[in-house]
Amino acid sequence: MRRALGSAGFIAMLLAQPAWADDIADVSKLLKAGKVAEALSKTNEFLARHPADAQMRFMKGVILTEQNKSDEAIAVFTKLTEDYKDLPEPYNNLAVLYAASGQYDKARVALEKAIRTNPSYMTAYENLGDVYGKMASQAYDKALALGANSAPAKSKLTLLRTFSSSTGSKVTVPEMNVAAAPAPAPSPVATARPGAPAPVALISPLPSPDVAKSQPPQRIPALSVTPPAATPKVAAAPTPVAAPAPVVAKPAPALVPAPVLAAAKPAPAPAPLVIAKAEPAKPVPTPVPAPAPVAKPEPAKPVVAAAPAKPEPAKVEPKPAPKPEPAKPVKDTSENEVVLAQVHGWAKAWASQNVDGYLGYYSNEFEPPKGLSRKAWSDERRARIEGKGHIRVEVSNPEVSVSGNTAKVTFHQTYVSDRLTAKSRKTLVLVKNGGKWQIKQESSGS
Amino acid sequence: MSHFRFLQRWQASGLLGLILLGVSLEGGVSYAAKKPVKPRAAAIRKANPEELLSDIYRELAENNLRAAQEKADALVEAYPNFRLGHLVRGDLLLMHTRAVTQLGAAVPPGAEGKLADLRREAAVRMQAEPGRPSDALVPRALLQMRKDQKHALIVDAKHSRLYLYENQGDQLRLVSDFYVSQGKLGINKSREGDMRTPIGVYYITAHLPGIKLPDIYGKGALPLDYPNDFDKVNGRSGSGIWVHGTPPETFSRPPLSTDGCVVVSNDDLNTLTRMVEIGKTPILIGDQVEFVSKSVMERDLKLAASLVEGWRRDVENRDEVSLRAHYSSRFRSAADEDATTWLAKQQFLPGAKKISVTVSDPSYFRQPTHEEVIVSNFTQQIAVGKYHHAVRKKQYWAKEGQEWKIVAESNV
Numbered sequence: 104m105r106r107a108l109g110s111a112g113f114i115a116m117l118l119a120q121p122a123w124a125d126d127i128a129d130v131s132k133l134l135k136a137g138k139v140a141e142a143l144s145k146t147n148e149f150l151a152r153h154p155a156d157a158q159m160r161f162m163k164g165v166i167l168t169e170q171n172k173s174d175e176a177i178a179v180f181t182k183l184t185e186d187y188k189d190l191p192e193p194y195n196n197l198a199v200l201y202a203a204s205g206q207y208d209k210a211r212v213a214l215e216k217a218i219r220t221n222p223s224y225m226t227a228y229e230n231l232g233d234v235y236g237k238m239a240s241q242a243y244d245k246a247l248a249l250g251a252n253s254a255p256a257k258s259k260l261t262l263l264r265t266f267s268s269s270t271g272s273k274v275t276v277p278e279m280n281v282a283a284a285p286a287p288a289p290s291p292v293a294t295a296r297p298g299a300p301a302p303v304a305l306i307s308p309l310p311s312p313d314v315a316k317s318q319p320p321q322r323i324p325a326l327s328v329t330p331p332a333a334t335p336k337v338a339a340a341p342t343p344v345a346a347p348a349p350v351v352a353k354p355a356p357a358l359v360p361a362p363v364l365a366a367a368k369p370a371p372a373p374a375p376l377v378i379a380k381a382e383p384a385k386p387v388p389t390p391v392p393a394p395a396p397v398a399k400p401e402p403a404k405p406v407v408a409a410a411p412a413k414p415e416p417a418k419v420e421p422k423p424a425p426k427p428e429p430a431k432p433v434k435d436t437s438e439n440e441v442v443l444a445q446v447h448g449w450a451k452a453w454a455s456q457n458v459d460g461y462l463g464y465y466s467n468e469f470e471p472p473k474g475l476s477r478k479a480w481s482d483e484r485r486a487r488i489e490g491k492g493h494i495r496v497e498v499s500n501p502e503v504s505v506s507g508n509t510a511k512v513t514f515h516q517t518y519v520s521d522r523l524t525a526k527s528r529k530t531l532v533l534v535k536n537g538g539k540w541q542i543k544q545e546s547s548g549s
Numbered sequence: 550m551s552h553f554r555f556l557q558r559w560q561a562s563g564l565l566g567l568i569l570l571g572v573s574l575e576g577g578v579s580y581a582a583k584k585p586v587k588p589r590a591a592a593i594r595k596a597n598p599e600e601l602l603s604d605i606y607r608e609l610a611e612n613n614l615r616a617a618q619e620k621a622d623a624l625v626e627a628y629p630n631f632r633l634g635h636l637v638r639g640d641l642l643l644m645h646t647r648a649v650t651q652l653g654a655a656v657p658p659g660a661e662g663k664l665a666d667l668r669r670e671a672a673v674r675m676q677a678e679p680g681r682p683s684d685a686l687v688p689r690a691l692l693q694m695r696k697d698q699k700h701a702l703i704v705d706a707k708h709s710r711l712y713l714y715e716n717q718g719d720q721l722r723l724v725s726d727f728y729v730s731q732g733k734l735g736i737n738k739s740r741e742g743d744m745r746t747p748i749g750v751y752y753i754t755a756h757l758p759g760i761k762l763p764d765i766y767g768k769g770a771l772p773l774d775y776p777n778d779f780d781k782v783n784g785r786s787g788s789g790i791w792v793h794g795t796p797p798e799t800f801s802r803p804p805l806s807t808d809g810c811v812v813v814s815n816d817d818l819n820t821l822t823r824m825v826e827i828g829k830t831p832i833l834i835g836d837q838v839e840f841v842s843k844s845v846m847e848r849d850l851k852l853a854a855s856l857v858e859g860w861r862r863d864v865e866n867r868d869e870v871s872l873r874a875h876y877s878s879r880f881r882s883a884a885d886e887d888a889t890t891w892l893a894k895q896q897f898l899p900g901a902k903k904i905s906v907t908v909s910d911p912s913y914f915r916q917p918t919h920e921e922v923i924v925s926n927f928t929q930q931i932a933v934g935k936y937h938h939a940v941r942k943k944q945y946w947a948k949e950g951q952e953w954k955i956v957a958e959s960n961v
Contacts, residue, residue, distance in 0.1 A: 235646050242636065248798070
């Protein structure tokens, strides 16, 4: 909790010099479009007016990194670490830059600082694991006098493009940085969704301080390139599924203001239809917490949409209540087994480094952490998984609860790779799509 | 106490050391959990790398990964070319993120040979401390040194160790001991190019400074008098057996890596160079280096002295048959003469009836080898009337069956 507050404090700090959502969004968009130089000039322009703005300065660092201007980027991030000592992200990115130039010792120090500012900061752990691995291999090279023929492998460290880290998660050593669900701070990048004024309350990079404080564990929607019509999304958002950030059940109240939910209900029929259009069309992460299970079941099938839309909502009616427990264990246990089998299949695909198979376990509605796009997230996962010598993933003590077309599985995950051994508690939220259970949310925490 | 017991202890502790390396952080790795350890001030004295290595293991045994890591960092800082240090440091770095169960846990494929060498080096270095003899024990090989022989070197080939002893007022004191590398194929050199290190009692015959030598010899070389008289009798060939340093790119070489030379680190070579006296300092090489109580050594010394005394008496008495009986049938002089020819040449004033023979300033060494050989050096003085003759002699006595026989003899 303390950590969450810490990040809330940071948000408040950021608010002192608010970057206008539009400005950041514009820069983001330029960056995404590959117009790096333009993005930089826009950033500089903004910084000329608001020189202290942390978000934009961070953005500038990211842009400079993209431009391979390592020294300048290092200067920017270094200054940020001086001005905002409690922020892990600038340290992390400094480490990425140092590692890229082979300065693993500096990278190690920076990551240790990142972790000190935020002990549950998963990207930093994963990066630190990589840095240790790199240092070890350098040491081995020296030990075995391999020197000459061993060009340093390309750094796999994750550069953060946003501030929204996994702040607040309680995992000691999560095995992946996906775990962010519980309490990411709002992401400035969320504004990449250009002109999305409606959902501001939900995904604005700069929620009002109150929001930030009262809902630290808010989940940040992914960075999305082509955001679907925002409004219907919001309507759909109120799904309780997103809220049940399992770990933080307490501090994470309803993710979305109840009123919205109410709004969604009155029009159950149209909602699924809208979603049906928006969702499946875009494999791109739905920035907004997935639609309710109500909408979920058959949004993909327009055919079904009309008829079942009706009965479904009725069934789910009781659910919208936050998350306590899915009203009642609706389904019989046979469904539990199906879900569990799916979880084991997921772990197996992961361990066998069958990345395509692994990614196939994730629903189209899956929300990548840290505001990553689905593609960026997939790429990162691919790099992480394929890069390992071997991986072992164990799922133990699973607890499954199925409610309608949503299932939640909580278990102990043991992850062992050639670089990292980590035990964590993991929660997967799965949704049933066309009879198949797929992962919609993934979070770590004890 | 027999040296053999030492061996067992050595092996056990060596193994323990390697297992210590396996200390892992299994069970919920936590980077943050370890309490931060304040970096200690770097030792002013340049600590020897083996002490630093055992410090690292000690920290690991106490689960202080951070402290161990700091020490490993300091180790490679102090000895940037100490490859074993880098290997251990690599393992420690890995330990931050995974279990490490053996030395060189994640060495890339293709380096198996080098890794095996480093593991052997680690094993023998780990034996060093527990194998160090207690103060009560003396090296069995150094039966008696001449007063003016200030130092002696003993190379324990079995444990890749060189012991530097100081001789002061008939007291032996272990000054230091060093890791050494020897021939690729071990010991028992018998011919040129067999990549083996000779065993026996030798002397340092020169000092060659490093600047005059190729890089491979490091800071310098101390040549040995291989092959000695005993080697020649046994038909052993080859030459150029030196104690020398390491090339700049590496702090040490694997235990079995030379063409027969004894290689030490450059730091150790400098130490040795300061200590040794050319032509005077003995270096005993063998695989049966034993550390025994003083009483055992005194018994051995009495035997060695009695051999020479028996020989002296027969020389004095001009008892040619008995004197001849002291010599082995395989005896050969440096000029390839047999014992009879050799003895005939040694006679002083053959016609004299009454001569007096004394032996003075003796030294006795026992070869640290399976074959029992005693090397005696002494000054023989013969007085016939007012004529005097003195000669420094070196004899190699070997045990043949139950008898000790002179196999080689020379006048120095």
